Amino acid sequence: MYDLIIIGGGPAGMTAGIYASRLGLKTLLITKSFGGQIAKKAVAIDNYPGFESISGIELVQKMEKHLKAQKIDIKLGHVLNIKKKASNFLVFTKGKKEYQAKSVILASGADPRPLEVPGEKEFIGKGVSYCSVCDGPMFRNKVVAVIGGGNAGFETAIFLTKLAKKIYILEYADKIKADAINQELVANSGKAEIITKAALKEIKGKKFVESIVYEDKNKKEKILKVQGVFVEVGYEPATSYAKGLVNFNKRDEIKVEFETCQTKTPGLFAAGDLNVGAVKQIVTAAGEGAKAALAAYDYINKS
Amino acid sequence: MKVKVFSTSSCPYCVTLKEFLKEHNIEFEDIDVSQNKAALDEMVEKSGQMGVPVIEIDGKIVIGFDKEKISQLLNLKE
Incomplete structure (x- = not known):
């Protein structure tokens, strides 16, 4: 049983992981890969404080190194579903693995929005x-x-x-x-x-x-x-696996409380690009990751 | 067991795939197809793909970082 499971390895998830492990929470981070959208950025990042200009992949590697220096479990995996069981959460991944935690932070970001025209799916990876x-x-x-x-x-x-x-x-x-x-x-x-x-x-x-x-x-x-x-027609939040436990706006972004990043389900938090918010920035995602981890710490201590 | 990874230096899933192999002490040949036209042609021919990463494990091709399939072919247990 973990104190906290973080889903996602972009700036929100990695920041949450750094905060949570430093707070002494027994934490598992599950992600498909590291960096989220930063890793795929085609041009340098010029607006992340402390780095005048840095390539996406370099910034990801620095964050990943920072994260992995903490006491935290990391699993590469694809989360399919989350369920609430009494006061705990069950997280199911591809390959029929199941993990349990007292709290969860959703930080799985957003996936590229498809064009939805004939030929698109057939030619993925073929042009x-x-x-x-x-x-x-x-x-x-x-x-x-x-x-x-x-x-x-x-x-x-x-x-x-x-x-x-x-x-x-x-x-x-x-x-x-x-x-x-x-x-x-x-x-x-x-x-x-x-x-x-x-x-x-x-x-x-x-x-x-x-x-x-x-x-x-x-x-x-x-x-x-x-x-x-x-x-490059935008992104859609990767939130379908959390259905039932969170409220969405019409773009399928998750609604959270401003002060804590908590969703409608106590103990379930969300951070980064999958949340409601007009701006989708690395620094705001990281900020929400920190907020959510600190709030999860409070939640665990009070429950 | 012979393992080849076709990748480009700037692709995040390629980095994840290579880290995964290293963590499991799997030796592999690392081919940057952006620098090697012959290798790119070989990859496209074998996989029918213009996307990376592609991994070849004893002649079997896996497209993308498909952890379950790759673990199975390499007999990895978590």
């Missing part, structure tokens, strides 16, 4: 990618499309300008939402073509992606020959 830093190097000298004209899309395009021959950026709206600096970097590369009011209809190919079909501003179908499609 369709949700992680440009992972798969980008495989598209050297190829023609690719980035779907999504926000900052994430533009940062992906910036990363890809060093590799790909040509990059199309498709944005559904009539205006580009990315910051001016990102737009400038993309424009300066001379490799990108931006298409607004473009609604993606289908991803086509045989063994691998060969083209995409979109509807242009005049409602005409157009085809682009591309070998890669990088999806």
Whole structure:
């Protein structure tokens, strides 16, 4: 029996782990991998205090090292379900493992939002990618499309300008939402073509992606020959396994008390990008991780 | 047992996979496909994938960091 189980190994989960173990809680952290979205960041991080500019993977490694220096159990795994049993929690993972704890912090962040167009699922790993830093190097000298004209899309395009021959950026709206600096970097590369009011209809190919079909501003179908499609249309909270124990807003983000990050279930806390909140930042996720761990400590001592 | 990991240096699941193998004292050949075109072609040919990580265990291909499948092929017990 653990005092606390933390689900997720991004900045929220890792911070919670550092705090909880330093408070002397018997803690287990379960995660699919470390770093969450930071690990996949295509450009350097320039807004985390103490680090003027640091790559995502480097910041993750520093956090991971800090976490692993504590007295804490860590398991790589995929949580499928959580149940309340009397005053304790049961956490079930893939591979039929079961863990028990007095309290739980949900910190599993968010997953890339899919496009939901024909061909997307079939070509995952065959040209369709949700992680440009992972798969980008495989598209050297190829023609690719980035779907999504926000900052994430533009940062992906910036990363890809060093590799790909040509990059199309498709944005559904009539205006580009990315910051001016990102737009400038993309424009300066001379490799990108931006298409607004473009609604993606289908991803086509045989063994691998060969083209995409979109509807242009005049409602005409157009085809682009591309070998890669990088999806950057936002994220959706990874919260389905907590159904029943928490309240969601309409975006499936978890509602928590401001002071404690506690959900509607006593002893169940949530921290980071899976929570309700307009900003999704590394520093705010870490902050909520600390808050949740301290509140869990109080909860355990009072119960 | 022969183990090959096809990865890129910047991919988080590749890092997790390699750490997992090291923790279990599994020796493996670490291939960075972003620096090695021939290895990239080999990976795409064997796996039908343009995504990393791909792991080859005695000729058997596993796509992604599928811990259960990899543990099974390596006879690992937790």
